[in-house]
Amino acid sequence: MRAYVCDTCGKVVLCADNDVFGEVAGICTLRYGKVRHDVDLCEECVEELLKAVRNVKGENVG
Numbered sequence: 001m002r003a004y005v006c007d008t009c010g011k012v013v014l015c016a017d018n019d020v021f022g023e024v025a026g027i028c029t030l031r032y033g034k035v036r037h038d039v040d041l042c043e044e045c046v047e048e049l050l051k052a053v054r055n056v057k058g059e060n061v062g
Contacts, residue, residue: 006042013042 004027030039
């Protein structure tokens with residue numbers, strides 16, 4: 001088993017070693033910058049981030 005932790009809220013997601021990261025685990029990785037920076041976020045935090053970036057209020061972003 002592997003444990004992935006959301007860098008924003010601290011939610012821990014467990015998945016089997018053979019699960020495909022990002023598809024089954026429920027953790028998304030944001031990569032940015034010339035020097036690669038990774039931020040692991042759970043699905044709820046990704047949705048909140050997208051709402052903030054797109055300035056959307058009270059809607060599902062997908």
